[in-house]
Amino acid sequence: MQIGLVGLQYSGKTTLFNTLANIELDLSGSLKEEASIEVVKVPDERLEKLTSIFNPKKEVHATIEVFDVPGLRMQDDGKVKITNAFLNDVKNNDALFYVIRNFEEDSVPHPMNSIDALRDIQFLETEFLFYDMAFLENRIEKLKKEIMKSKDERPKLEMPLIEKCFKHVTEEKPLRELELDSNERKLLSGYQLLTLKPLGIAVNFDENSINKTEEIVDKIKTELNSDKVDVIPFFAKVEYELSEMEEEDREVFMSDYGIKESALSKILRTSYHLLGLQSFFTVGEDECRAWTIKKGATAQESAGVIHTDFYQRFIRAEVVGYNDFITHGTFAKCKEAGVWRLEGKEYIVNDGDILNIRHN
Ligand SMILES: Nc1nc2c(ncn2[C@@H]2O[C@H](COP(=O)(O)OP(=O)(O)O)[C@@H](O)[C@H]2O)c(=O)[nH]1
Ligand SMILES: [Mg+2]
Incomplete structure (x- = not known):
């Protein structure tokens, strides 16, 4: 599954991409325009909680591929031109995230010479x-x-x-x-x-306009008038600085800025949601792991994601919902409480189910 970051030049795509992918920014001043793809972990507090309980040797997150789509620069005639190369790059994604500029920065001119988030969104949509x-x-x-x-x-x-x-x-x-x-x-x-591609919109604000974000996001939502599109405000530069910090400093910094969840984590979660994906978990002393499935996937299909053999040789799935497990604390207690179940191959897996596949 791949999501593409799409937007006009200098909207903050590469800054966002580098933060997502944990890459050091090239501060040499050369603004490179190459395509790059990275595999990025989907943050999941539930997995972290399970890891803290089972203390396994390995923790494995679900992943998603992120593509920093280059292009959309101003041409010599002062217009932004859509090229076939650009369209081909956009086509190759399962979902899109428009990265829209709402920050002022004299040193990097907006390719249309002014800041207007709605205009930029409409430009792409059209x-x-x-x-x-x-x-x-x-x-x-x-x-x-x-x-x-x-x-x-x-x-x-x-x-x-x-x-x-x-x-x-x-x-x-x-x-x-x-x-x-x-x-x-x-x-x-x-x-x-x-x-037709699922769409999210990430609006990139500068740190001085934190109190303006709501107004602008609301305006965009009203204009789009769609319950299919998620609009997320973020602060590319601040978030990049955050990603460079140690965990403890980051928490202090985030609470100072009133940031509850990093926008990056929100963007990844939203993409996951836009793509109609959900996670189930496998747990144990060796490994706690989040696996990606489509919403509506059956127990047998989910077993097949772990191993193709498990699909063919599926007998039953042992299932406990994440919240049930956290409430009761151990599988034994879940059994006593009647929330541990054996399910057949047609069982529709819920987001957060903890599965153990029985196979022959
Ligand atoms: N002041 C400010 N500058 C930013 C922000 N986001 C990106 N930039 C700067 O804008 C320039 C273009 O950003 P970049 O991520 O390369 O944009 P791209 O062309 O969409 O990939 C870089 O010099 C960034 O440092 C921001 O939120 N505030
Ligand atoms: Mg770029």
């Missing part, structure tokens, strides 16, 4: 809508030809869906707002439509 529109229009033409040429049923079945999508984007509405069933989603998934 370009991505155009991309989808062109793609769908093209697809309709191709399908028409196929329908004329052959007796194949497939293009006839696909046509109404593509037309429905096309109509939606011509009304300037992103595809993520279109009601689609799971079959339709499956059919569209190979096309990498940009406005």
Whole structure:
């Protein structure tokens, strides 16, 4: 699973990326513009709690890949141009995070020469809508030809869906707002439509505008009018400095700034949520580990994530919910309380379930 950080030049993508990936910033002043991908741990307090109980040799977090998408710089004519290379980079992500600039900094000019978060969001949305529109229009033409040429049923079945999508984007509405069933989603998934990708928006404020964040975030939410998009304020520069600190200093610093959870951790959690993912845990003296599954995954599918053999040779899953385990403290007590269960292969795993797979 990969999330792409997308935004205009100098919005703070690379600063955010480096913080997420724990990379030292290049302070030489050369603002490099290369693509980079890193595997990043998804923070999970529950896993840390389990580790403190079992004291295992190893703690393994769930991970997600983050892609710092370069491009969108101002051209010689003073305009920001969308290139095919950029679009190809955007296409290759399972979810997108727009990184939107809301900080003033004279030494790094905004490519559109002023700070306007809403305008920048709309710029990206419009370009991505155009991309989808062109793609769908093209697809309709191709399908028409196929329908004329052959007796194949497939293009006839696909046509109404593509037309429905096309109509939606011509009304300037992103595809993520279109009601689609799971079959339709499956059919569209190979096309990498940009406005169908789950979206989060991270707005990068400077440390002096901490008291302005709410107002601007609210304005963006009102304008988007969507319950599908999460808007998260963050402070790229402050967060980068935080990531360089020792744990104890960081906590003091965060409480001084009134930051409850680091935005980075929020961004990763949100991405996880946007992608429709959840975690289950395995615990023991050797290892406590968070595993990633799609919401709705069965016990057997979850066993297959641990090991393909476990899928085939699945017998039963021993299950305790995370909260139940924390309430009762040990598996023995969970058994006494009746919250320890044996479940079959069709059992739908809940977020935070602690599983032990019985297999032959
Ligand atoms: N003052 C200030 N500068 C920032 C902030 N975030 C990023 N910058 C600076 O803006 C410049 C561009 O940031 P960068 O992360 O490289 O942007 P990118 O082009 O989107 O990857 C760098 O010099 C950063 O130090 C911020 O919140 N406040
Ligand atoms: Mg960059």
